[in-house]
Amino acid sequence: MEDFDYSPHSMMRKRFLALFFMFFGAMAPVAPAQNVQLSVDVSRVGAKIDRNIFGQFAEHLGHGIYDGIWVGLDSSIPNTRGIRNDVVGALKAIKVPNVRWPGGCFADEYHWRKGIGPQRAVTLNPNWGGVIEPNTFGTDEFMDFLDQIGAEAYVSANIGSGTPQEAAEWLEYMTAAQPTTLAKERAANGHAAPYKVGYLGLGNESWDCGGNMTPDYYLDKMKIYSRFVRNFNPAQQEKQQMRKIAVGPGGGEPRWTEWTEAIMKAYQQHSWSWDINGLSLHNYTVVKWPPAYASTGFGETEYAQILKSTLEMDSLIAKHSAIMDRYDPQKKVALVVDEWGAWYAPLPGSNPGFLVQQNSLRDAILAALNVNIFARHADRVRMANIAQMINVLQAMIMTDGEKMVLTPTYYVFKMYRPFQDATFLPVTFDAGTYTRGDITLPRVDAIAARDAVGQLWLAITNLDPNQPTEIEATISGVRARAVVGEMLTAPKVDSVNSFDAPRAVVPKAVSFAVEGGKLMLKLEPKSVTVVSIEQ
Ligand code: AHR
Numbered sequence: 001m002e003d004f005d006y007s008p009h010s011m012m013r014k015r016f017l018a019l020f021f022m023f024f025g026a027m028a029p030v031a032p033a034q035n036v037q038l039s040v041d042v043s044r045v046g047a048k049i050d051r052n053i054f055g056q057f058a059e060h061l062g063h064g065i066y067d068g069i070w071v072g073l074d075s076s077i078p079n080t081r082g083i084r085n086d087v088v089g090a091l092k093a094i095k096v097p098n099v100r101w102p103g104g105c106f107a108d109e110y111h112w113r114k115g116i117g118p119q120r121a122v123t124l125n126p127n128w129g130g131v132i133e134p135n136t137f138g139t140d141e142f143m144d145f146l147d148q149i150g151a152e153a154y155v156s157a158n159i160g161s162g163t164p165q166e167a168a169e170w171l172e173y174m175t176a177a178q179p180t181t182l183a184k185e186r187a188a189n190g191h192a193a194p195y196k197v198g199y200l201g202l203g204n205e206s207w208d209c210g211g212n213m214t215p216d217y218y219l220d221k222m223k224i225y226s227r228f229v230r231n232f233n234p235a236q237q238e239k240q241q242m243r244k245i246a247v248g249p250g251g252g253e254p255r256w257t258e259w260t261e262a263i264m265k266a267y268q269q270h271s272w273s274w275d276i277n278g279l280s281l282h283n284y285t286v287v288k289w290p291p292a293y294a295s296t297g298f299g300e301t302e303y304a305q306i307l308k309s310t311l312e313m314d315s316l317i318a319k320h321s322a323i324m325d326r327y328d329p330q331k332k333v334a335l336v337v338d339e340w341g342a343w344y345a346p347l348p349g350s351n352p353g354f355l356v357q358q359n360s361l362r363d364a365i366l367a368a369l370n371v372n373i374f375a376r377h378a379d380r381v382r383m384a385n386i387a388q389m390i391n392v393l394q395a396m397i398m399t400d401g402e403k404m405v406l407t408p409t410y411y412v413f414k415m416y417r418p419f420q421d422a423t424f425l426p427v428t429f430d431a432g433t434y435t436r437g438d439i440t441l442p443r444v445d446a447i448a449a450r451d452a453v454g455q456l457w458l459a460i461t462n463l464d465p466n467q468p469t470e471i472e473a474t475i476s477g478v479r480a481r482a483v484v485g486e487m488l489t490a491p492k493v494d495s496v497n498s499f500d501a502p503r504a505v506v507p508k509a510v511s512f513a514v515e516g517g518k519l520m521l522k523l524e525p526k527s528v529t530v531v532s533i534e535q
Contacts, residue, residue: 032467033467033468033469033470033522034432034443034464034467034468034469034470035469035470035472036429036430036431036432036443036444036469036470036471036472037429037430037472037474038427038428038429038446038460038471038472038473038474039427039428039429039473039474039475039476040425040426040427040428040448040456040458040473040474040475040476041425041426041428041476042425042450042456042475042476042477042478043476043477044425044426045423045424045425045450046378046379046423046424046425046426047378047379047423047424048378048421048422048423048424049374049375049378049419049420049421049422049423049424049449050378050381050382050383050421051095051097051420051421052097052098052382052383052384053337053371053374053375053378053381053382053383053384054094054095054096054097054371054384054413054416054417054420055096055097055098055099055100055154055338055383055384055385055386056091056096056098056099056100056151056385056386056388056389056396057099057100057101057104057338057339057385057386057387057388057389058099058100058101058102058388058389058390059101059102059103059104059105059106059107059128059387059388059392060102060103060104060106060110060125060128060133060137061103061104061106061125061127061128061354061355061388061392062128062129062351062353062354062355062356062391062392063354063356063390063391063392063399064388064389064390064391064392065102065137066134066136066137067391067399067401068084068087068389068390068391068392068397068399069083069084069087069137069145069390070082070083070084070136070137070141071083071084072136076402077401077402080148081141081144082136082137082141083141083144083145083148084399084404086404087390087397087399087404088145088148088149090396090397090404090406090410091149091151091389091396091397092148092149092150093414094396094410094413094414094417095150095417095420096149096150096151096389097151097152097420098151098152098153098154098198098199098383098385099142099145099146099149099151099152099153099154099385099389100154100155100156100199100201100338100385101142101153101154101155101156102142102155102156103127103156103204104127104156104204104339104388105127105128105204105205105209105210106125106127106128107156107157107158107160107201107203107204107210108158108159108160108161108162108203108204108206108209108210108211109126109127109158109160109161110158110162111123111158111162111166112138112139112158112166112170112173113166114135114138115135115136115137115138115139115141116138116139116140116173116185116189117185117188117189120134120135120136120138121135122134122135123135127209127353128353128354128355129351129352129353129354130353131353139170139173139174140186140189140190140191142155143174143191143195152196152198152199153195153196153197153198153199154198154199154200154201154245154338154385155170155174155197155199155200155201156200156201156203156204157170157200157201157202157203157225157229158203159202159203159206159210159211159221159222159225160203160204160206160209160210160211161211164224164225164228164229165228167225167228167229168228168229168230169182170229171197171200171229171230171231171232172230172232173185173186174186174194174195174197175194175195175196175197175230175231175232175233175236176194176232176233177193177194177232177233177234178232194232194233194234194235195233196233196235196236196240197231197233197236197242198240198242198243199242199243199244199245199278199383200229200231200242200243200244200245201245201247201280201338202222202225202226202229202244202245202246202247202276203218203221203222203225203246203247204247205247205250205282206218206221206222206247207247207250207255207259208250210247215258215259215262215263216262218247218263219262219263219266222246222247222274222276223266223273223274226244226246226274226275226276227273227274243277243278243334244275244276244277244278245276245277245278245279245280245334245336245338245383246263246276246278246279246280247263247280248260248263248279248280248281248282248320248335248336249281249282249320250281250282250283251283251316252312252315252316252319252320256320257319257320257323260279260320260323260324261323263276263279264279264323264324264326264327264328264333265327267327267328267333268327268328276333277332277333277334278333278334278335278336278382278383279320279324279333279334279335279336280336280337280338280339281316281317281320281335281336281337281338282337282338282339282340283312283313283316283337283339283340284339284340284341284342284343284387284393285306285309285310285313285340285341285342285343285366286309286342286343286344287305287306287309291343291344291345291346292345293305293306293342293344293345294344294345295342295344295345295347295357295358295359295360295363296347296358296360296494296496297494298362298493298494299493299494300436300465300493301436301437301439303362303436303465303493303494303526304434304436304437304439304441305439306342306362306366307362307365307366307369307441307463308439308441310342310366310369310370311369311373311441311442313337313340313369313370313373314373314376314377317335317337317373317374317377317380317381318377320335321335321377321380321381324380331379331380334380334381334382334383335377335380335381335382336381336382336383336384336385337374337381337383337384337385338383338384338385339385339387340370340384340385340386340387341363341366341367341370341386341387341388341393341394341409342357342362342363342366342393342394343355343357343387343393343394344357344358345357354391354392355388355392355393356391356392357393357394358496359394359395359398359407359408359409359496359497360408360493360494360495360496360505361408361488361489361490361492361493361494361495361496361505361526362493362494363394363407363408363409364407364408364409364411364412364488364505364528365461365463365526365528366394366409367386367394367409367412367413368412368416368445368459368461368528369445369461369463370384371412371416371419371459372445372446372447372459372461375419375424375447375449376424376447378424386409386413394409395407395409396409396410396413397410398499400499403499405497405498405499405502406497406502407496407497408488408490408495408496408497408505411488411505411506411507412488412528414507415459415485415486415488415507415528415530416459416530418449418451418455418457418530418532419447419449419451419457419459421451421452422449422450422451422452422457423449423450423451424447424448424449425448425449425450425456426448427446427447427448427458429444429446429471431443431444431445432444432469434463434464434465434467441463442463443462443463443464443467443469444460444461444462444463444464444469444471444523445460445461445463446458446459446460446461446471447459455532455533456475456478456532456533456535457530457531457532457533458473458483458519458521458529458530458531458532458533459528459529459530460521460523460528460529460531461527461528461529462523462524462525462526462527462529463526464525464526465493465525465526466525467525468522468523468524468525469522469523470520470521470522470523471519471520471521471522471523472518472519472520473518473519473521474517474518474519475519475533478533478535479517479535480514480517480519480533480534480535481514481534481535482511482512482514482534483511483512483513483514483519483521483531483532483533483534484509484510484511484512484531484532484534485509485510485511485529485530485531485532486507486508486509486510486529486530486531487507487508487510487523487524487527487528487529488505488506488507488508488527488528488529489505489524489525489526489527489528490504490505490526493526510529510531512531519531519533
């Protein structure tokens with residue numbers, strides 16, 4: 001209860017305090033901007049940043065599929081053949097290159113026949129809360145969804161509890177053009193033309209939820225799937241052949257390096273009868289297990305701890321790439337980081353099996369740092385899938401009934417669209433340091449690229465949550481006229497977009513001066529900025 005005191009003495013004191021804060025408050029010390037010299041050498045062209053590093057992962061888990069994508073034909077939520085229109089519109093805007101489905105751990109218990117045709121089997125989802133799996137979203141609905149958002153299919157075959165025959169028949173159902181019984185069944189289910197399947201996952205975490213296999217046992221199984229699970233689509237025989245992705249490591253310890261060694265050694269000696277084009281890597285930013293960090297209502301220390309942990313992605317990729325280089329110096333096998341992102345404690349009140357967490361400005365910065373790491377390893381990392389697309393873990397989108405909100409991570413993916421299939425250009429800069437307690441991180445991170453039409457792009461993250469950064473950027477051999485783009489920041493490291501305040505963390509348009517040939521960028525604390533360099 002406020003204590004009102006209207007005595008002349010008290011009123012004078014209040015007026016004095018108000019004036020004091022008006023005057024000196026305005027002069028309160030603003031943290032000085034740190035200065036960073038940065039240069040881009042456009043003559044030293046790097047690898048293509050494959051658009052597939054912006055891939056998504058959608059598992060039958062919590063509300064990732066049901067409610068997130070699929071609302072059904074009878075829903076009052078606007079939909080096209082049961083798939084929500086708002087989600088499709090939002091995903092189209094970020095140009096999703098591929099979607100990994102149906103899991104995750106779910107994939108190794110998924111039996112595709114239960115999810116096709118007019119009569120769907122009702123099963124259970126023992127991995128994720130033991131809830132009912134209605135199978136109303138199956139293969140044909142997934143392909144329809146991909147068609148609506150303009151993405152390619154990355155399907156994970158069940159090699160844990162399924163059989164090679166079941167997986168082979170799934171691919172025949174999806175891809176056969178000739179009038180086989182399965183192709184006719186697909187036609188009867190509404191799709192006469194064969195589907196395109198761009199990527200096939202040969203199991204998921206087969207060293208753990210996928211069957212706890214040893215590398216040798218996995219290899220024996222995987223070779224059989226690689227041999228017999230064929231893609232029959234005539235359009236994918238010469239060009240656009242389906243890429244097969246083997247289960248890879250889930251960390252950096254000897255257990256994981258031994259796994260990578262085993263698969264890559266076998267690959268080096270592989271015969272005509274089997275092949276792989278990718279090795280998966282799973283790496284979540286979790287700090288400790290089980291996930292205990294809060295996804296909202298945290299402070300600067302937790303911000304710094306999470307970012308420190310996420311930056312370990314770089315050394316992890318380097319470690320496994322070095323092993324792959326020994327057996328595959330031509331880099332034919334891609335490292336596919338097909339599960340990555342922040343994994344926090346479940347939101348209070350949510351079903352712990354549904355992996356529901358909030359998504360804050362911290363996650364936007366985390367996403368930008370990881371994409372920058374993938375881009376720097378673009379010669380080996382040619383695909384990545386953030387976990388997960390909607391309502392699960394580090395989501396792009398959250399839904400609640402008819403409501404939808406776009407997360408800070410979504411906006412990073414949107415801002416980074418120009419980097420899809422652009423050519424990496426090396427950037428040199430002294431990142432400086434940001435320190436919180438005993439944690440020291442680089443203050444800034446940056447990548448540059450040239451897109452297909454020759455436009456130059458720069459993405460810079462200022463990790464420091466307290467101090468702005470002034471970048472003086474030199475682009476050798478380029479006469480820049482202007483620098484325009486977008487910056488994403490928010491008042492606090494744990495600022496979020498909620499259903500009530502969906503635009504708390506959205507990018508703002510920015511433009512910067514060019515002085516004496518140098519681009520003068522002013523970055524807000526805790527911000528992600530993407531700009532094009534106008535010539
Ligand atoms: O993304 C959630 C789960 O994490 C996936 O199902 C599994 O592959 C991983 O352990």
